[in-house]
Amino acid sequence: MKYQALVDGKAGDHELLLGNEAAVRGALEARIGVAASYPGTPSSEIGDVFSIVAKVSGVYFEYSANEKVALEVAAASAASGVRSFTFMKHVGLNVASDSFMTTAYIGTRAGFVVLSADDPSTHSSQNEQDNRYYARLANVPMLEPSSPQETKDYMVEAYSISEKLELPVLFRTTTRVAHMRGDVVLGDRRPVVRRGVFEKDPSRFVPVPANSSNMHVKLLGRLAEARHLSEMSSLNHVVDVGVGGRVGIVTVGSTFNYVVDALEELGLSARVFKIGFSYPLPLDRIREFAADVDELLVVEELEPLMENDIKTDFLSHGTRTPVCGKEELLVPRVHELNVDVVAKALANHFGVPLHVPASGKVQPWPSPLPSRPPVLCPGCPHRGSYLAVRRAIRELGIPEPVFASDIGCYTLGMAAPFSAADYLLSMGSSVGTAGGFDVATDQKVFSFIGDSTFFHAGLSALASAIHNKHRFVLTVLDNRTTAMTGHQPNPSMLTDAVGDPAPAISIEAVVKAMGVPFVKVINPYRVAEATEAYKEATQVDGVAVIVSKQVCSLLLDRAKRAKGIWQTFQVDRDVCTGCLTCVHDVACPAIFVSEGKAEINQELCDGCGVCSQDCTVHAIGVKK
Amino acid sequence: MRRVLAGLYSACDWGEEMSSLNVFFAGVGGQGIITGASIIARASIAAGVNAVMSEVHGMAQRGGSVVCELRLGDVHSPTIPEGEADLIIGFEPVETVRSLTKANHHTVVITEVRPIIPVSVSLGGRAYPAVEDLLAYLRSQVAAVYAVPAAAMAEEIGLPQAANVVLLGAAMGTGLIPLEFGTIRDTLSRTVPAKALEANFRALQVGFELTRKA
Numbered sequence: 001m002k003y004q005a006l007v008d009g010k011a012g013d014h015e016l017l018l019g020n021e022a023a024v025r026g027a028l029e030a031r032i033g034v035a036a037s038y039p040g041t042p043s044s045e046i047g048d049v050f051s052i053v054a055k056v057s058g059v060y061f062e063y064s065a066n067e068k069v070a071l072e073v074a075a076a077s078a079a080s081g082v083r084s085f086t087f088m089k090h091v092g093l094n095v096a097s098d099s100f101m102t103t104a105y106i107g108t109r110a111g112f113v114v115l116s117a118d119d120p121s122t123h124s125s126q127n128e129q130d131n132r133y134y135a136r137l138a139n140v141p142m143l144e145p146s147s148p149q150e151t152k153d154y155m156v157e158a159y160s161i162s163e164k165l166e167l168p169v170l171f172r173t174t175t176r177v178a179h180m181r182g183d184v185v186l187g188d189r190r191p192v193v194r195r196g197v198f199e200k201d202p203s204r205f206v207p208v209p210a211n212s213s214n215m216h217v218k219l220l221g222r223l224a225e226a227r228h229l230s231e232m233s234s235l236n237h238v239v240d241v242g243v244g245g246r247v248g249i250v251t252v253g254s255t256f257n258y259v260v261d262a263l264e265e266l267g268l269s270a271r272v273f274k275i276g277f278s279y280p281l282p283l284d285r286i287r288e289f290a291a292d293v294d295e296l297l298v299v300e301e302l303e304p305l306m307e308n309d310i311k312t313d314f315l316s317h318g319t320r321t322p323v324c325g326k327e328e329l330l331v332p333r334v335h336e337l338n339v340d341v342v343a344k345a346l347a348n349h350f351g352v353p354l355h356v357p358a359s360g361k362v363q364p365w366p367s368p369l370p371s372r373p374p375v376l377c378p379g380c381p382h383r384g385s386y387l388a389v390r391r392a393i394r395e396l397g398i399p400e401p402v403f404a405s406d407i408g409c410y411t412l413g414m415a416a417p418f419s420a421a422d423y424l425l426s427m428g429s430s431v432g433t434a435g436g437f438d439v440a441t442d443q444k445v446f447s448f449i450g451d452s453t454f455f456h457a458g459l460s461a462l463a464s465a466i467h468n469k470h471r472f473v474l475t476v477l478d479n480r481t482t483a484m485t486g487h488q489p490n491p492s493m494l495t496d497a498v499g500d501p502a503p504a505i506s507i508e509a510v511v512k513a514m515g516v517p518f519v520k521v522i523n524p525y526r527v528a529e530a531t532e533a534y535k536e537a538t539q540v541d542g543v544a545v546i547v548s549k550q551v552c553s554l555l556l557d558r559a560k561r562a563k564g565i566w567q568t569f570q571v572d573r574d575v576c577t578g579c580l581t582c583v584h585d586v587a588c589p590a591i592f593v594s595e596g597k598a599e600i601n602q603e604l605c606d607g608c609g610v611c612s613q614d615c616t617v618h619a620i621g622v623k624k
Numbered sequence: 625m626r627r628v629l630a631g632l633y634s635a636c637d638w639g640e641e642m643s644s645l646n647v648f649f650a651g652v653g654g655q656g657i658i659t660g661a662s663i664i665a666r667a668s669i670a671a672g673v674n675a676v677m678s679e680v681h682g683m684a685q686r687g688g689s690v691v692c693e694l695r696l697g698d699v700h701s702p703t704i705p706e707g708e709a710d711l712i713i714g715f716e717p718v719e720t721v722r723s724l725t726k727a728n729h730h731t732v733v734i735t736e737v738r739p740i741i742p743v744s745v746s747l748g749g750r751a752y753p754a755v756e757d758l759l760a761y762l763r764s765q766v767a768a769v770y771a772v773p774a775a776a777m778a779e780e781i782g783l784p785q786a787a788n789v790v791l792l793g794a795a796m797g798t799g800l801i802p803l804e805f806g807t808i809r810d811t812l813s814r815t816v817p818a819k820a821l822e823a824n825f826r827a828l829q830v831g832f833e834l835t836r837k838a
Binding site: 124182257258359367371374 | 653666674675677678679680687699700701702703705706707718719721722724727728729730731740741742744746747749751752758766
């Protein structure tokens, strides 16, 4: 079994683990019984690992329809005395936030950890919001590890803190921790506690107004206890870099790694206060620490949160050690930090020269290199859907259509030649925003949503659109998986998160039952038929739904290879006229231009055949 | 740099002043880059040396530029500062040249020679430079360039997916990675499926021979 070591590994064993894998081991060492999630990068591998190890570890694991449901499953499990874990990407916590805020009020019985994987520099996200605000907004404690080892260790600590305070703990990672791989020394793993009993206590668990105002008072009392724990915590400790450092640096998370490496690179000495229990901050200890240094630097990614807390605290206590933060150090408030950025800030502040490689940097290639952004894969069924929509629009002469897009691989349809993403907010937003464009303009509206995203946040939006008589063509790009995050199941599939059989919910049946007058299932690999379906759909006075059903090509390719059925397409160079229609319409990574004619890369072609249907002279056929 | 690790590797050749080794991997999604880097990292930890890696997952499914950063030795940050790569392993010629921001004049480069033409080129974007020009440019900038037809060699072995292992062998052949060939071989045997083991060993060996002789 893959990840066997996460289950069987003994205390003291060394394993090379991704931060996300280490989180799972930490949760297992903490004896969690229930885990629930909705996949989202950079948190996705946590679920991928649970889907393999949960059953053999005795843990219940599910992919819920969205992050709010996942958080609710975990919260109620924890209220029943079972240690529970929910994890999501940063914007997932926005979805879950309605319930998350209230879990702080009602608290928990068994340990309850909410992991938020933030994405500074938006490697795979629509924003780079700083979810450390959520700890402050909800008044819950927060831990932030710097490495896979700490990710594992802090998980165990998080459960202990959660139970001491009877509060959820926010566990914040970032891409560079979640996707950092490093050596992890394992700890003890004992049997999980999988079942509890829910003991009723409405005054505690039912926040009607009469109860909730008291709950807020109680919460602030617990937060004061949390502050005490933070002051005592070994997760907050001083690391001396070099000797005789007269400058103090407060830092947290991945930034700790950059600070230490930058100091060593520059040959500087400093006392580094490494924060791991990051809310509430151990302000008493930071004040004491500051008393022994000449100045205090605060180096943190994104928002100046620790900086503001420390500056406010020093002001109210009359602490005179100067504090330098974002503005003073010229540390940007946007994007992730790295050793280069931190070294530049420190070199500038200390007035020392930046370290340059002994041999000097090399010169980049003199002109811009061809770009290679992520693209729809060879054989991706979305390509056929977009090709059909574009054809229908062209043939009907629809002026200025608006494309309301959503979160998934299909957002890549934004690029030429499809240009099929004009507006995007969040998971499920394609449906709501389509209605907005309809009521505010005379433009024809096309919206696109994935199967997983449809169940995540599309259903209630669709009910709203139908009831309010919005007019648009909604395509559910049903590729039978949650593709972009790495192929997790969703409610339309026959298996659940751990591979057991599960009831599959038919998207077309749901849509019909909701009263949509036009519902058509198409195969996007049959471009002509799909085009006709779109032409019909545009005539509907209301919501028209097209379910474009074809399994994700990465999964299909795997299945075809396993069965030994494999075909590719090739261009007959004697027939090809070099019109390059296929190149410009289909934009497949497998098609390239060679001596003025189209050519197909046989390594990349997956045999979907969409290009052959687009060829005006039938020059593309199955390779014999 | 800082603390010298040379003593840890009696059989290997860490430079006197070198306390860490930075290896930058660049290529296209789907080429097995993370697997290749993980094998070195795992072998390194088995040999008792710290290893940290940074990967980017997500939007870069097949077809997009992908990088992976690996640092061995006494470091905290898993990402390599600009100009600080000791070794660049490029899985595609343009991606190799793109990663020169991480190189200095002492950097050693191993690069696959077979291009994968990005869609942007076919759609009328910037032309794909001639591979010979890319190689000549690399040679003009860094200490050594090993041009490795890894994909072709893996095909010859009968396991096209093993191009990453050919490049891994080539990396070992340079002598820059302070690990025993046997340690890498052992780690590889614990990473790939049993039925593909022999072909992977051959891939490792042909890559190794190619740069060791060069």
